Amino acid sequence: MRKKERRLIVAFHTTHDAMAFEDFCGARGAEGRLIPLPREISAGCGLAWSAPPGDADGLRALLREAGIVPQHVRALEI
């Protein structure tokens, strides 16, 4: 089984925002990927962005640049 690791998780208000952020990060080569929304954030299904840990401010800046207001940005062991 894969060992849990610390990640920065972004939850979005809409799936459209999630797809827009994936597109934005892809164009900039920003590391991360879409994952199922972890239950620690919400038990309601959906997508979240999983980014490497450490630079929460950089991640928030990236979100601002993309014009996306996240629902949450949280560090989690997943």
Next chain:
Amino acid sequence: MIYLDNAATTMQKPPCVARAVAEALTSLGNASRGAHEGALNSNRLLYRTRGKLADFFGCPKSEQVIFTNNATEALNIALNGTIRAGDHVIMTALEHNSVLRPLYRLREERGAELSLVPADGRGCVDYAAFERLIRPNTRAIVCTHASNLTGNMLDIARIGGLAAARGLLLIVDASQTAGAVPIDMARSGISILCFTGHKSMMGPQGTGGLCINGDIEVEPLKVGGTGVQSFRTAQPREYPTRLEAGTLNGHGIAGLAAALDFIRSTGVEAIRAHELALARRFYEAVVGIPGVRVYGDFSTWDRSPIVALNIGELDSAWVCDELARGYGIATRAGAHCAPLMHRALGTEEQGAVRFSFGYFNTNDDADAAAEAVGAIAGGNE
């Protein structure tokens, strides 16, 4: 077969459309249902296609491009979602039943008040009538961009200017024009644009949508699974999820996206010029044939590539069948789901034979159709 029923659906599609659908059938999962690559690929397709459609139609927010199964569904969402009890709506005699029937039902069920902008014997409207019909409780003007019977186009920017000045919604049925006529929602003051994917967009049947311009609250027609906020009892309020309950037609939308790429690379103006040249060639060949009556306003070629006609007093259904059986030409007879337009033209009993041209038609198609009309008319003398 010479296919001249493109106003019903474009039967000949760009080859890339079938390829895209075939590929999608074996590569797309269900968008917003999971985070594996199949589901994400479907999400990515929807996201990219929304963006292309928003750009194509001048819709400021791509998340307010909503996918539906056809224009009828889009119009039902737009009308049921915005017209409240006691609201007044202005419509025109050019409308298809996809506009008329939802409005008649709103009159029955919500007490909506309806006013009609009439059409004259050529299918033309008096634009001053729109302003005259506005009341204090008017909520929306609902109109087609082009008549599916005559091909006459309405000056949407002119109506949009009035709607904006008076604080009204302008809901446009672009079934006959999307993909074949440039549309800029923001510039024309269109509040909600409803389109189908399978006519002049040249995509698969089962595709279409509505584009919402600005902060308009459209209440959902259907509610259900969205793949998000699953423990909430109510439908999510965010667009596009608000109006997209249930699995979308991802396979069809893949075809629509390919068709849109084809249209953008070919150019709407080039498509329009070709289709209108064919319609004009046919019109000029048949308009002088004794016994042939052509319907619509041909004083301008700022119109849709449709020529509707009758031959003497012959039943339009008989002429249509004769064209199909005797000449291999596919047209559409009858009422075309446009009862008020037929009433204005005086063709309720006879119907009309509609010839509608598409991008893949040729001069030979137009000439063959004109010759067939001439032969049938000659035999009827």
